[in-house]
Amino acid sequence: MKAEARIEQDAGLSALLRECKITVTLPPRFQERVWRQIARQEDEPSTLVALWLTCARWVDARLRRPGLAVSYVAILLVIGASAGWAQAQQERLRVSTQMSQRYVQSVDPYQAAR
Amino acid sequence: MRRGFLILGFGMMAAIASYYCIYLAGTTGPRALLQSRQPELVWLKQEFKLSDGEFERLSKLHEAYLPQCRERCRLIRQMNDRLGQLLATTSDLTPAIENALTERAKMRSECQTAMLKHFFEVSRAMPPEQGRRYLSWVQEQTCLREQMMNHDDVSRTDTYSRVGN
Numbered sequence: 001m002k003a004e005a006r007i008e009q010d011a012g013l014s015a016l017l018r019e020c021k022i023t024v025t026l027p028p029r030f031q032e033r034v035w036r037q038i039a040r041q042e043d044e045p046s047t048l049v050a051l052w053l054t055c056a057r058w059v060d061a062r063l064r065r066p067g068l069a070v071s072y073v074a075i076l077l078v079i080g081a082s083a084g085w086a087q088a089q090q091e092r093l094r095v096s097t098q099m100s101q102r103y104v105q106s107v108d109p110y111q112a113a114r
Numbered sequence: 115m116r117r118g119f120l121i122l123g124f125g126m127m128a129a130i131a132s133y134y135c136i137y138l139a140g141t142t143g144p145r146a147l148l149q150s151r152q153p154e155l156v157w158l159k160q161e162f163k164l165s166d167g168e169f170e171r172l173s174k175l176h177e178a179y180l181p182q183c184r185e186r187c188r189l190i191r192q193m194n195d196r197l198g199q200l201l202a203t204t205s206d207l208t209p210a211i212e213n214a215l216t217e218r219a220k221m222r223s224e225c226q227t228a229m230l231k232h233f234f235e236v237s238r239a240m241p242p243e244q245g246r247r248y249l250s251w252v253q254e255q256t257c258l259r260e261q262m263m264n265h266d267d268v269s270r271t272d273t274y275s276r277v278g279n
Contacts, residue, residue, distance in 0.1 A: 060118030073125045080129030081136045088140025095144035099157035100255070106154055107179065107232065109187040109225055110257035 152176075162244040171239040179232045186225050193218045226258055 063069045105111045143160070150156045155176060159169045197214045204211070233252045237245035253259055 056118070059122060063118040063121040069121045072121070073128055076125040076129035077132045080132035084133040084136030085140060087133075088137045091137075091141050092144050095147060096157065096161070099147065099154050100161070103154035103158055104252070104255045107176075107183060107252075108229060108256040109183055109190055110222070 162240055162248055164240060164244070168239055168241070172236055175232065175235050175239060182228060186221070186228070189221060190218075190225070193221060222257075229256060230258065 063072065147153050147156050147160070152173070155169070155173055158164070158172065164172065193214065197211070197218065200208070200211050200214055233249060237249045239245075240248055
């Protein structure tokens, strides 16, 4: 029963749709403009990529100048060497403290017993 | 754009390389020290600027002292255990506990005497100036320097609490 009622309703809807006529006309070259917009969006990079490209261009432009490139490498060399030296100092101090404690513990039974 | 990035990468690599080179060069001494047979004695040699001959004499003194020190450690542990057992079985000061405490104090005194004797011997094996420095250093670091309670702080806290009340 239900199926028969649905078929009747669908038939009514189909008839209505057949009667309906679209009077609105699309603007000229509508289709072409849509495709062009899609193509533009596909070509346009995202904000992050654009930022990255700007930075990359900036770095490239600066480092192309020999003076700046040499200074940049020299500064990084000095930073690396300073960090290495500071770390080595710290390590030397750590080992020295550890060894002095070890010596004291080896000669003082009251330190070793703790 | 490639050239700029090459220079950028080269700078980074140079920084990392200089870090490791300086770090490795700066820690050659400590690494060699840690790999030696008796690193604490090698440290003593470096710290007090001893010659090879002085270091050899010091090593012999140290090796002769260690068995006595180990024996005293064993006795201290034994006394501590005994005192612990006595304290666990009573809630009052018994003659046995008093006796254990006296023995422990006697052992501490003997230990300090032996230590001091060893420190004097070691200091004599060093150049005079370094020997004096060594003596003052061991005095600060070992049990020769008794840690005392700071009564000044206690009385000050009492005064504050009284004022507060």
